[in-house]
Amino acid sequence: MKRWLECPNCGLGFDRADSPCQRGCPLGRWCDLACCPACGHEFAAPPRWWQWWRRVRRHSPVGQPTGAVCHLGDLQEGETTELVCVNTANEHRRHSLAVYGLVPGCELTLQQKRPAYVIRIGETELALEHAIATELLVRRRSAI
Amino acid sequence: MSTTITATSARERPVILVGNPNVGKSVLFTKLTGKFVIISNYPGTTVEIARGQCGEFHVLDTPGLNDLTPATDDARVTCAVLREHADAVLVQVADAKNLRRALVLTQQLAALGRPMVLVVNMLDELDQCGGKLDVRRLSELLSIPVVPTIATANTGIHLLKQQLEHARVPMLPATDTRDLPALWRRANDIVAQCYRLTRPHRATVAQKLGWWATQPGRGWILAAAVLAVMFWFVGLLGAGVAVDLLESGLFGRHLNPLAIRVVDALLPFPHEHQREVNEVTLKLPLTPTHGVTVWESTREVVSTEHESVGPEHWTRWDHARRLAHDFLVGPYGQITMALSYALAIVLPIVTSFFLLFSVLEDSGYLPRLAVMVNRLMRRMGLNGKAVLPMILGLGCDTMAAMTTRILETRKERVVTTLLLALAVPCSAQLGVLLAMLTRISFAAALFWVGLITGVCVVVGWLAARLHGGAGSDFIMELPPMRRPQWDNVIAKTLARLKWYLWEVVPLFMAGTAVLFGLHELGWLERMAAWTEPLVTGWLGLPRETAAAFLIGFLRRDYGAVYLLDAATGPAAVLTAHQVLVAMVTITLFMPCVATLFMIHRELGWRTAAAIALFVFPFAFFMGGVVHHVGGWLGL
Numbered sequence: 052m053k054r055w056l057e058c059p060n061c062g063l064g065f066d067r068a069d070s071p072c073q074r075g076c077p078l079g080r081w082c083d084l085a086c087c088p089a090c091g092h093e094f095a096a097p098p099r100w101w102q103w104w105r106r107v108r109r110h111s112p113v114g115q116p117t118g119a120v121c122h123l124g125d126l127q128e129g130e131t132t133e134l135v136c137v138n139t140a141n142e143h144r145r146h147s148l149a150v151y152g153l154v155p156g157c158e159l160t161l162q163q164k165r166p167a168y169v170i171r172i173g174e175t176e177l178a179l180e181h182a183i184a185t186e187l188l189v190r191r192r193s194a195i
Numbered sequence: 196m197s198t199t200i201t202a203t204s205a206r207e208r209p210v211i212l213v214g215n216p217n218v219g220k221s222v223l224f225t226k227l228t229g230k231f232v233i234i235s236n237y238p239g240t241t242v243e244i245a246r247g248q249c250g251e252f253h254v255l256d257t258p259g260l261n262d263l264t265p266a267t268d269d270a271r272v273t274c275a276v277l278r279e280h281a282d283a284v285l286v287q288v289a290d291a292k293n294l295r296r297a298l299v300l301t302q303q304l305a306a307l308g309r310p311m312v313l314v315v316n317m318l319d320e321l322d323q324c325g326g327k328l329d330v331r332r333l334s335e336l337l338s339i340p341v342v343p344t345i346a347t348a349n350t351g352i353h354l355l356k357q358q359l360e361h362a363r364v365p366m367l368p369a370t371d372t373r374d375l376p377a378l379w380r381r382a383n384d385i386v387a388q389c390y391r392l393t394r395p396h397r398a399t400v401a402q403k404l405g406w407w408a409t410q411p412g413r414g415w416i417l418a419a420a421v422l423a424v425m426f427w428f429v430g431l432l433g434a435g436v437a438v439d440l441l442e443s444g445l446f447g448r449h450l451n452p453l454a455i456r457v458v459d460a461l462l463p464f465p466h467e468h469q470r471e472v473n474e475v476t477l478k479l480p481l482t483p484t485h486g487v488t489v490w491e492s493t494r495e496v497v498s499t500e501h502e503s504v505g506p507e508h509w510t511r512w513d514h515a516r517r518l519a520h521d522f523l524v525g526p527y528g529q530i531t532m533a534l535s536y537a538l539a540i541v542l543p544i545v546t547s548f549f550l551l552f553s554v555l556e557d558s559g560y561l562p563r564l565a566v567m568v569n570r571l572m573r574r575m576g577l578n579g580k581a582v583l584p585m586i587l588g589l590g591c592d593t594m595a596a597m598t599t600r601i602l603e604t605r606k607e608r609v610v611t612t613l614l615l616a617l618a619v620p621c622s623a624q625l626g627v628l629l630a631m632l633t634r635i636s637f638a639a640a641l642f643w644v645g646l647i648t649g650v651c652v653v654v655g656w657l658a659a660r661l662h663g664g665a666g667s668d669f670i671m672e673l674p675p676m677r678r679p680q681w682d683n684v685i686a687k688t689l690a691r692l693k694w695y696l697w698e699v700v701p702l703f704m705a706g707t708a709v710l711f712g713l714h715e716l717g718w719l720e721r722m723a724a725w726t727e728p729l730v731t732g733w734l735g736l737p738r739e740t741a742a743a744f745l746i747g748f749l750r751r752d753y754g755a756v757y758l759l760d761a762a763t764g765p766a767a768v769l770t771a772h773q774v775l776v777a778m779v780t781i782t783l784f785m786p787c788v789a790t791l792f793m794i795h796r797e798l799g800w801r802t803a804a805a806i807a808l809f810v811f812p813f814a815f816f817m818g819g820v821v822h823h824v825g826g827w828l829g830l
Contacts, residue, residue: 146264146375149379150296150299151296151672152296152379154375154379163406163410166409166566166567167569169409169673173296174295174296174392175293175296176405176673176675177672178562178565178566178669178670179669179670180573180668180669183669
């Protein structure tokens with residue numbers, strides 16, 4: 052089940068599993084810290100019971116909060132979105148994507164998902180494999 | 196500080212063409228220097244530096260690169276050239292449709308502090324997209340000359356030659372050239388001031404084809420259609436009809452008898468040539484076994500085989516003349532075998548393949564095929580990009596071994612090169628194999644295709660695991676689909692044919708000379724006897740085919756042509772089962788000596804030796820397995 056968090060620094064809504072500090076950390080889900088994939092700000096994630104209570108009191112939405120990020124794979128083919136960040140620790144990969152214009156804030160259109168992802172950034176049509184596409188965190192157009 | 200370099204100092208400087216991949220640098224190079232280089236519609240066509248002269252300027256064409264921290268070997272070549280020629284004028288070539296990306300590279304090049312000219316190429320395609328570019332404004336913003344061109348139509352080339360003397364160092368605010376987001380932001384700012392691009396409302400046929408080519412259902416249908424066209428054009432028309440016309444019609448009926456008459460007149464000795472029936476058929480092939488016959492003719496002609504008359508009374512000179520006669524027009528003669536194989540069999544096959552391949556290259560289909568096969572290639576420890584050198588290997592494995600430079604890691608280069616050496620037949624061999632396919636059943640043909648694909652996957656998978664090291668990400672730019680330009684297709688085909696024939700004819704002549712020598716010394720029979728346990732025992736092939744494998748060491752297509760003659764020629768000795776075994780063995784052979792040298796040059800002698808030591812025994816091993824298992828399966 053997704054656990055939605057909101058970065059107190061930049062206001063980005065994201066799933067706890069997308070926190071970059073989750074990867075390779077021996078503490079895993081027992082750690083209460085989260086890291087924003089967009090700005091890198093580290094903050095204490097509110098406990099589950101507190102989130103549950105806020106939902107009961109309707110202080111926070113039940114599902115995905117408005118403005119929350121999702122994976123590229125969650126989009127429908129043909130949808131246009133804004134790239135929030137490339138959620139990877141692999142600097143080389145981040146760089147390889149950046150030379151094609153895949154930098155935070157760029158607008159991209161998902162053209163197809165299978166057999167490989169094909170996206171359009173400006174005038175460039177780019178094919179990516181599934182593993183890379185899932186690292187692209189985007190914000191839906193309706194949420195922009 | 197902007198400086199316009201003077202005419203005298205500029206004329207002493209080299210000019211380097213740089214730019215993103217697939218923006219038309221090589222077309223521009225050809226137009227500037229008049230020197231032909233291979234041009235295609237996919238990133239990574241140029242992997243080496245090409246040099247030429249434009250007036251008094253020394254022009255260098257470089258492989259494309261996206262930024263100055265290169266990831267691949269070909270881009271490293273460009274960076275090395277930029278370092279080496281510190282005084283060079285840089286001509287950055289940009290795709291007018293993708294100016295934003297070019298400007299990121301412009302900013303990085305500006306930081307080098309060299310005089311520059313920006314060429315905005317493919318302006319016609321920008322017009323078709325409904326785009327507009329204010330060239331003067333762009334020139335003001337970058338403070339360098341900007342030249343709009345349509346290189347393929349020769350538009351703007353003259354202006355570029357003039358502007359080379361006015362190259363200036365760009366005046367752009369200093370930034371960290373590794374901070375790509377900042378570079379993109381500034382590129383966006385510049386583009387906003389001088390560039391407008393309106394997306395067309397309706398997609399063109401080429402765009403639709405481009406989308407279909409990467410979709411799961413339609414993409415495979417398109418791939419199957421491309422394969423079918425290739426089989427018909429290369430296997431049936433090139434290797435069937437054209438080879439028949441040239442081999443039986445031109446060589447068998449005219450050139451060989453003429454050469455025999457001339458040599459008989461020049462080198463007389465008591466002998467009598469046998470005569471044979473020569474059949475020539477011109478038909479339009481529909482399937483491997485059916486076709487519409489347009490014209491056919493049968494005639495009796497002089498054969499290369501001859502009977503000596505009274506050899507016991509011959510003088511020493513008679514023997515010498517017989518030797519020279521046989522060296523030229525005997526069964527292993529330079530004209531009747533070497534030239535006949537090279538020009539009547541290999542040439543039409545290679546021509547038909549290169550013609551079709553050039554069309555495919557220029558259409559922009561190949562990168563889309565890479566998208567389709569990426570998952571399969573992942574199983575071999577590679578990624579979809581590796582399919583580009585492998586498809587190029589269907590043209591010539593030697594060229595393809597060099598093109599593996601577009602792959603990012605050494606592991607990928609080694610595994611791709613191994614697969615090229617092992618299981619990717621070159622165009623000459625492919626045509627011969629497709630012609631041999633007509634001799635076996637459909638099930639056996641499927642078995643052959645499946646086996647070679649299976650060998651590729653298993654050997655690739657094992658090699659990737661044994662080699663270790665990391666693979667690279669599959670991030671591939673898809674160029675727009677374009678209608679191929681016929682003048683470029685023909686020029687490219689001719690250039691490749693010239694390259695190929697320069698390599699093939701001397702090797703074929705050397706191979707025939709070796710065979711002739713072995714035959715005259717009686718060693719061919721002896722060697723056939725030595726290899727009998729392997730060829731007859733293990734592979735189950737007739738003794739005569741031993742020579743095919745012997746010369747297959749020199750060039751595997753030469754060996755394949757020899758086998759084709761044994762399978763479909765006038766004196767066919769192979770059964771359908773033996774044809775299958777021979778096909779598998781010769782497909783898995785090392786391509787040729789030239790490929791081995793190229794692997795040595797690209798990856799070092801240890802890797803080249805390891806690949807050769809693996810490939811030859813493995814080919815015989817698989818051939819034997821097919822003989823025994825295929826016999827049991829009843830193929």
